[in-house]
Amino acid sequence: THSFTHFPFSRSAIGTFFQERPLLRNPFTQDALLRGYLRRHLPLQEVQLDLTAFGERVVCEIDDLGRQCEQNPPRLQPYDAWGHRVDRIITCDAWTRMKHISAQEGLVAAGYERRFGEWSRVYQMSKLYLYAPSAGLYSCPLAMTDGAAKVIESLGMPIREAFERLTTRDEKRFWTSGQWMTERKGGSDVANGTETVAQRQEDGSYRLYGFKWFTSATDADITLTLARITDHHGNTTPGSVGVSLFCAEVWDSEGRTNGVEIQRLKEKLGTRQMPTAELLLDGMRARLLSEEGRGVASIANMLTLTRIHNTVSAVAAMRRITQLGREYSTKRSVFGKLLKDHPLHVQTLSRLEVETRAAFLLMMEVCRLLGREETGAATERDTHLLRLLTPVAKLYTGKQAVAVVSEGLECFGGQGYIEDTGLPALLRDAQVLSIWEGTTNVLSLDVLRSISKSSGRVLQAFFSDVEERLRGAGPALLPAVQSLHSSLSGLAQFIQTAESRPSESLQLAARDLAYSIARIYMGALLVDHASWEGASHPDVYAALRWCENDVCPVVSGEIRGYYSTSAVLSDSQLVYQGLEK
Ligand code: UCC
Ligand code: FAD
Structure with a gap:
């Protein structure tokens, strides 16, 4: 029953019901898997305290700055009032604040200080993972x-000062780099x-002339x-063997390019x-690196590094939408009860949660391997796995993020489509x-x-690592372990035939192969995490759910003939039917 002192809408034009908004809460304290992972691998109070405090800073300060960056996008001022080129990029204050905060919090520095030894990258990337969805890019x-x-x-x-500035915590000295x-x-x-x-100058430096099409x-x-x-005659060598790497300062002390x-x-x-x-390089002075x-x-x-960061941002976006989605489900009431009491809605969230957990563990494993490699702790197997899993994690989570965030937006109904909720920007x-x-x-x-450059050693590392991880699983995880074992043997059979395949057929299988490696490895990581003595029932459930999917699509693709010569022709006929010459 409703009691109104007057009719709703009578004095007010907008009614009396307002949906409570989903609150961003401390992304660290709310993240059971991240906390569990750190409890297992890096159980240091110092880390716990730092991430809790940083999570608080994300909520109270950084998230709003990120929104400001979205609302005040950068502008280009090409000329001054008198027609002189100035080539100035005008960014908002919040963007500058982000630079300062990044230095203060050691978001790059932590990777090089190596305070937590081989776990330093796990620590650094945990922090970036909390930061990314609020960071305004x-x-x-x-x-x-x-x-x-x-x-x-x-x-x-070769350039010690630049290294020192890129990795400092001093906001006044901190430099960022582009990648053109x-x-x-x-x-x-x-x-x-x-x-x-690049033309060599007498002092040994170079001047660059060219056009860079995307520079973020x-x-x-x-x-x-x-x-x-260029050689003495101005000629260059074509192909990869003609390309060299340079470093350049972008601006001088007066702010001129x-x-x-x-x-x-x-x-x-x-x-x-x-x-x-888009940049025209017209004599940019640079140093050969x-x-x-x-x-x-x-x-x-x-x-390698930027692909790992990409993975972190992808997983962080999934985690942010799942955190906000479940928060909203405790506040939004439909058909007489809260969303959280509609099992179908919770099933939807649960599927997103499984995706996010699998992606998280893959991300963390790559960060762990990177940390080991950088501190001399990596075994040969670790090095092979890092090489393999870096592109695998990037390509898989990049796609997964779009799917998870898109489904996640739907969990807010129409509000998920509304710009000033901040949600559409995530997608x-x-x-x-x-x-x-x-x-x-x-x-x-x-x-x-x-795989081919390592003469198969990368794959050996993959197989032995997965098998080792499955060995410790308890009976509750048996269906997941069985599914992974059968996928592994399907994958092994596929690979055995790979050597005799024409390269076109291998290329056709490349995406499904990468997906198979990703899904099997994610399954193994979920099983491994669920086998830890501190694991919870949801950890076990997530592993079981993940392994119910087709974790080895390259086997089904092979059975269906997707990688055969006739498939090339059929794909082509299908795609280009009706295209006028
Ligand atoms: O997009 C960009 C910036 C965006 C902003 C940053 C966002 C970061 C995340 C933030 C989250 C919010 S920058 C542009 C990025 N561009 C690409 O990623 C390029 C994509 N193309 C490739 O990856 C290609 O595979 C190439 C260009 C790397 C190579 O193609 P090629 O020419 O066919 O290469 P080759 O001839 O096979 O390889 C040349 C050499 C070989 O070594 P050697 O000569 O010793 O045999 C390869 O083994 O490079 C080596 N190589 C590698 N080594 C190639 N790729 C790799 C690798 N991934 N790891 C180690
Ligand atoms: P193409 O190479 O033309 O690819 C077109 C399509 O062909 C793709 O679907 C691709 O998967 C497919 N394809 C290509 N080769 C093959 C193959 N061998 N087999 C099968 N399929 C293939 N670059 C920088 O260097 N620095 C930056 O800071 C930067 N910032 C960026 C910011 C934004 C917002 C964007 C969108 C791009 C940025 N890029 C940057 C560029 C980006 O790295 C490239 O756009 C990207 O690598 C793809 O290259 P391309 O655009 O030439 O596409």
Whole structure:
């Protein structure tokens, strides 16, 4: 029964019912799996306290700054009032605050201070995982900054000051880096796409001339970029062997660009919080970082880091939408009861939760392996697994994030589609995660590359690691273990035939193979986590649920003939039917 002192709507134009909003609560204290994972692997009070405090800062300060970045996107001022080129990128104060906070909180530094030894990357990435969905895409420059620091470190610190600035906690000294690889001819095919040339100067530096088609967070202090060194006659070497890696400062102390004209800022579906520009390099002064012709191989270290960051952002987006979705279900009442009391709605959330948990454990495993590699603790198997799982995690979670966030938005009904709830931005920003840093197909081919370059040792590492993880499982997990064992043997059979396949057929199978590796490994990690003595019933349930899916799609693809020559023809006829010549 309702009692009104007057009729609803009589004095007010908008009625009396207002839906309570879903509150962002401390993303660390609310995250049972993250807490469980750290209890198991890094049970330090110091870590606990830092992440709790940081989670609080995300809620009370950072989330609002992230929204401000979305509402005040960057602008380009190409000229001053008198017609002089100024090439200024104007960003909002919140974006600058994000830079300061990132330094203070050591969001890059923690990876290099190595305070927690081989667990330092797990600690750093846990923090970034809490930060990313509220960061207004500041997670992007941090990814590239981390990648640049890694490259510089791995090349023996040729530019010590830059390394020190990229990894400092001092906000006044902190630098970020860009990663300019993509040109108009190709972002995936860098070896053929790179047209930028580098002319050697008398002092040993270079000047770069070319056009960079996508440069994100262009307000960065320095950048790593690729170019072809010209010989005395101005000629360059085509292909990958002609590409070298350079480092350049983007601005001088007066804020003028270093031989760069900013052509325009891109108008993007998402990631609107940060500038992404097209740049004409017109004599940009740069320093050669790699050996001549080793540019692609040398930037691979950066790609490893940025792909891991991409994975962290993808999983973080899934976790954010599931946290907000379940929160909302305790506040929204429909058909006479709260959403949380509608089992079908809870089943929907539960499916998202399983996806998020599997993705989380894969992300953490890659971070753990990275930390081990960087502290000399990695076994040969760890190194192979890191090489394999980096592209696998990036390609799988990038896609998964879009699906989970999209379903997650639906959990808010119409409100999920409303801009100023902040929810739609999560979906927009997730869509890029499968495109940049290597598209799904390009990374699937990178998985093949990692396998073939190691003469099968990468796969051996994978099989033995999965088997080891399944060995410790208790009886409650038996159906999951059986499903994974049968998938493993299906995968092994597929791989046995791989050597005799034409390369086109292998390429056709690459995506399904990468998905199979991802799903099997995620299953093994879920089983492993659920077998830990501190595991809970939901941990076991998540493992069982995950393994009920088809975790090895490459086997079903093979049975259906997806990778045969006739499939190539049929796919082509299907796709191009009706296309006018
Ligand atoms: O998109 C970008 C920035 C976005 C903003 C940052 C966001 C970060 C996340 C934030 C979250 C919010 S930057 C652009 C990213 N671009 C790409 O990822 C390029 C995609 N294309 C590829 O990945 C290709 O596979 C290439 C370009 C890396 C290689 O193609 P090729 O030319 O066919 O390569 P090759 O000839 O097979 O390889 C050349 C060398 C080989 O070494 P050597 O010469 O010793 O045999 C390869 O083994 O590079 C080595 N290599 C690798 N090494 C290639 N890929 C790798 C790898 N992944 N790891 C180790
Ligand atoms: P293409 O290579 O033309 O790909 C087109 C399609 O072909 C894709 O679906 C791809 O999967 C498929 N494909 C390509 N090769 C193969 C193959 N061999 N087999 C099967 N399929 C294939 N780049 C930078 O260097 N620095 C940046 O800071 C940066 N920021 C970005 C920001 C945003 C918002 C976006 C959207 C992009 C950014 N990029 C940046 C560029 C990005 O890395 C490239 O767009 C991406 O790598 C793909 O390259 P491409 O656009 O040339 O696509």
